[in-house]
Amino acid sequence: xxxxxxxxxxxxxxxxxxxxxxxxxxxxxIDDKLIAIFNAYNNLPTLQDKQVVKNAYLINNxxxxxxxxxxxxxxxxxxxxxxxxxxxxxxxxxxxxNKILGYSIVVNSCGTVKQHxxxxxxxxxxxxxxxxxxxxxxxxxxxxxxxxxxxxxKSKYPFISINFNNLFPMCHxxxxxxxxxxDLPYNDLTTIQRKFYYxxxxxxxxxxxxxxxxxxxxxxxxxxxxxxxNAANPSYEDCKETWKDVFEIETRYKATISKHSxxxxxxxxxxxxxxxxxxxxxxxxxxxxxxDDFKDYLNISNGILMKAYxxxxxxxPNCEANLNSTMVF
Ligand SMILES: [Zn+2]
Numbered sequence: 221x222x223x224x225x226x227x228x229x230x231x232x233x234x235x236x237x238x239x240x241x242x243x244x245x246x247x248x249x250i251d252d253k254l255i256a257i258f259n260a261y262n263n264l265p266t267l268q269d270k271q272v273v274k275n276a277y278l279i280n281n282x283x284x285x286x287x288x289x290x291x292x293x294x295x296x297x298x299x300x301x302x303x304x305x306x307x308x309x310x311x312x313x314x315x316x317x318n319k320i321l322g323y324s325i326v327v328n329s330c331g332t333v334k335q336h337x338x339x340x341x342x343x344x345x346x347x348x349x350x351x352x353x354x355x356x357x358x359x360x361x362x363x364x365x366x367x368x369x370x371x372x373x374k375s376k377y378p379f380i381s382i383n384f385n386n387l388f389p390m391c392h393x394x395x396x397x398x399x400x401x402x403d404l405p406y407n408d409l410t411t412i413q414r415k416f417y418y419x420x421x422x423x424x425x426x427x428x429x430x431x432x433x434x435x436x437x438x439x440x441x442x443x444x445x446x447x448x449x450n451a452a453n454p455s456y457e458d459c460k461e462t463w464k465d466v467f468e469i470e471t472r473y474k475a476t477i478s479k480h481s482x483x484x485x486x487x488x489x490x491x492x493x494x495x496x497x498x499x500x501x502x503x504x505x506x507x508x509x510x511x512d513d514f515k516d517y518l519n520i521s522n523g524i525l526m527k528a529y530x531x532x533x534x535x536x537p538n539c540e541a542n543l544n545s546t547m548v549f
Contacts, residue, residue, distance in 0.1 A: 221258055222274050229258040245325050253310040260303040269300045273307075280379045283372060283386055286405055287418035287459075293377050293405055304378065311381040315374060337368060341389055345519065349391035350419065351399075351467055353517070353524040354476060357391060367395040371419075373403060388419055398468045407465060415458040416466075427452035428460065430528035432477065437536060439481040439529075442474040447528075449473070477525050484529050492543045503540050510534055 226233055234254075235243055243251050264270050276294035285291040296304045314320050321333055330336070341357055349355050349366075358366045369390040374381035390399070402408075404416045417424060429452050434445030447470060451460040464470060488510060495506040510530050517523030533539060 221254075222261055222270065222277065224262075224270075226258075227262070229255045234258070242320070242323070242325050246320065246323060249313055249323075250310070250320065253306065253313060256306040257303065257310055260306045264300055264303065272299060273303060276377075277379045280372065280377050281383050281385070283380075283383070284418045284421055286372070287416050287421075289405075289413050289415050292413055293372060295376055296378050299378060307378045311374065311378065315370075315381045333368070337366065337389060344389075346389060347519045348521050348523070349389075349394055350518075351388070351390050351394045351463075352469070352472065354472065354522055355391040355393055356521050357389060366391055369395045369399060371404060373401060375401070376403060385420060394467055398472070399466050402466045404462065404466060407462075414462050416462040417456070417459040424459075425451075425453040425456060428524070430473070430524065432528055432532035434532070437485070437533065437542075439478055442478040445474075447474050447477070473525055476522060477529060480522065480525075481529060484526060485533065488530065488533055489543065496543075507534055 221234060231240065231243070243254070261270065261273060264273070272294065276299060279286070279291045280293050282291055286293045296308060299307070312319075320326055338359065341359065346357055347359075349357055351369075367390050368387040370381065371386050371388055372380050380386045405413050407414065417426060419426070429448075429450045431448040431450075432439070432445060433448060436444065439445055449460065449464060449470060451457050491510060492506055495501050495509060496503060511534060513530055514520065514523045514527035517527045520526070536542070
């Protein structure tokens with residue numbers, strides 16, 4: 221589209237054979253929009269204007285380089301107005317159940333978005349949301365589906381609405397309430413670009429360490445204790461801060477711990493009763509058992525928090541004495 225070799229729009233030259241049928245079948249919805257982009261591009265007055273459009277296409281699709289801030293994404297508002305409207309209209313048509321992804325010719329050859337989401341979830345063995353670790357993802361047994369989140373907002377950045385490197389499975393709460401329309405590369409208050417995790421990177425270390433800091437074992441009142449959230453690899457501290465901000469991690473994690481800590485505590489008491497009192501095994505075995513519980517926490521709802529809670533309880537120097545003196549049954 222942008223190589224300046226064609227003076228008139230040509231299906232045969234510009235459209236990959238895989239897409240010819242779709243475009244022919246939905247002329248009004250797609251073909252007319254492609255022609256409008258082609259004409260708008262060729263009518264741009266300067267080479268610089270054309271270069272901005274080309275850069276937007278190349279840079280915005282390189283999400284990993286935007287995530288580590290080696291490249292800055294280009295917004296719709298930075299494109300010449302005469303072409304930004306046409307590009308937005310086309311890309312708006314691509315994503316969504318009632319848009320091109322829901323059209324019969326696409327569904328018949330590629331399946332529905334729900335089927336794609338389910339395959340993706342199954343292959344990657346995701347049971348809980350990979351962004352918060354709190355809620356289960358909906359699966360084939362549920363009505364509806366969870367969301368593929370547009371990591372870079374499709375409303376703000378051109379050319380990325382159907383790039384699968386920009387689409388991530390996410391629970392409804394993360395997608396619709398916490399992240400929603402927040403802009404990952406920039407927070408609302410500053411124009412300084414910030415780093416963020418690129419979840420499909422093979423090199424990234426996502427591990428997060430959580431530490432509960434409280435003088436009291438009772439965590440019901442979330443104002444009375446602190447939660448430390450650290451990136452296991454300190455070079456990802458900036459990414460972690462963006463993740464915390466965008467997904468409102470601290471507030472959500474503290475609220476969930478406060479809500480569940482009583483039942484989690486009772487679970488530990490019960491385990492102590494079974495291991496140490498009923499089966500007469502020593503305290504060290506109980507301790508090891510508790511710390512082992514959520515070692516592989518990623519696929520358990522709230523597992524990341526229960527792991528931190530168990531560590532908090534066991535770390536208390538009075539833990540053994542408290543458990544021995546407590547009658548829970
Ligand atoms: Zn989530």
